[in-house]
Amino acid sequence: MRSVLALLVLLAGAAVADNSAWPGGIARIDLGPASGSAPTVYLDDRRVLVANQDGRWLAIVGVHLDTPVGTAAIALADGTRHDFDITAHAYREQHLEVAPGYVSLSEENLARVGRERKIIDAALNHWRDTPMDDIRLQNPVDGPRSSSFGSRRFFNGEARSPHSGMDIAANAGTEILAPLDGIVAAVGDYYFNGNTVILDHGQGFITLYCHLSRIDVDEGQDIAAGATLGLVGATGRVTGAHLHFGTYLNGNAVDPALLLGAGDE
Ligand SMILES: [Zn+2]
Known part of the structure; x- marks a missing residue:
């Protein structure tokens, strides 16, 4: 019974907490404590959504369906880069x-x-x-x-x-x-x-x-x-x-x- 409950809790939280960094998915990248104003973030030349989640800045990045598997990166306006992994995903x-x-x-x-x-x-x-x-x-x-x-x-x-x-x-x-x-x-x-x-x-x-x-x-x-x-x-x-x-x-x-x-x- 306990394991069933644990699984339900896991599934309920999955939609928001999970990193789905695959083509057509969403990468969630922690940018540190949410103090001051939100960082300005780009993927290629496009601005990226930054949410304040539980007191931390989280970049929420849409991954293009044509993105190759491997390493991608977001760029911050202050010149820093954050690499993230694109995993494979099968579509029909x-x-x-x-x-x-x-x-x-x-x-x-x-x-x-x-x-x-x-x-x-x-x-x-x-x-x-x-x-x-x-x-x-x-x-x-x-x-x-x-x-x-x-x-x-x-x-x-x-x-x-x-x-x-x-x-x-x-x-x-x-x-x-x-x-x-x-x-x-x-x-x-x-x-x-x-x-x-x-x-x-x-x-x-x-x-x-x-x-x-x-x-x-x-x-x-x-x-x-x-x-x-x-x-x-x-x-x-x-x-x-x-x-x-x-x-x-x-x-x-x-x-x-x-x-x-x-x-x-
Ligand atoms: Zn349709």
């Missing part, structure tokens, strides 16, 4: 069938995707100075979660980018709730993502909601955790109604499962 393959227009794009749609990519990238890379102590998220919708983050994807047999989020199955019309306080960084109807909301939680921590049937928020709006963002739908490149939920740190997509509590798998 996923084969999907969609309408042909989502695999071979017309010239017009290619141009549209290019324009939208700039807007989406700007929102996903937005920086806002906000004190952070916790980056745990509430579930945006309840429902079975796919564990397909990072999967190498083939649409109608053709290789495309790896899956950069988590798909949560829910009926069309289910309310999507903000998992944490934030500001709406962008809303739009995009070719691949359909009706989309992007939330900025501060310090480069961004969340993305795609394929909505309806959007209930406006760009620039302040959002409290639990507020309704819109409704689950099947807009954009989908095989059916679901929420595509993306989470980003320092511009890199990380596995949302590392930030959420337990759910129905």
Whole structure:
């Protein structure tokens, strides 16, 4: 009995305490006692989130899915570097069938995707100075979660980018709730993502909601955790109604499962 309890305690703490420094994971690097102002930290040229956790500064680093296994480093504004190890992580393959227009794009749609990519990238890379102590998220919708983050994807047999989020199955019309306080960084109807909301939680921590049937928020709006963002739908490149939920740190997509509590798998 005691060992079962110990295991439960271990699992409950795992989402926050664990270092998941693998491609698509999150590296947590202790930068010492949290005295004075937070250190300014970069990975490559991008600012990194620094949280005050239990009186210590903790760099919370999103690791890009293409990062090679080996040693990586963050740089502090004072010139110091902190090395950290990137470990291997296995992802699956996923084969999907969609309408042909989502695999071979017309010239017009290619141009549209290019324009939208700039807007989406700007929102996903937005920086806002906000004190952070916790980056745990509430579930945006309840429902079975796919564990397909990072999967190498083939649409109608053709290789495309790896899956950069988590798909949560829910009926069309289910309310999507903000998992944490934030500001709406962008809303739009995009070719691949359909009706989309992007939330900025501060310090480069961004969340993305795609394929909505309806959007209930406006760009620039302040959002409290639990507020309704819109409704689950099947807009954009989908095989059916679901929420595509993306989470980003320092511009890199990380596995949302590392930030959420337990759910129905
Ligand atoms: Zn998805």
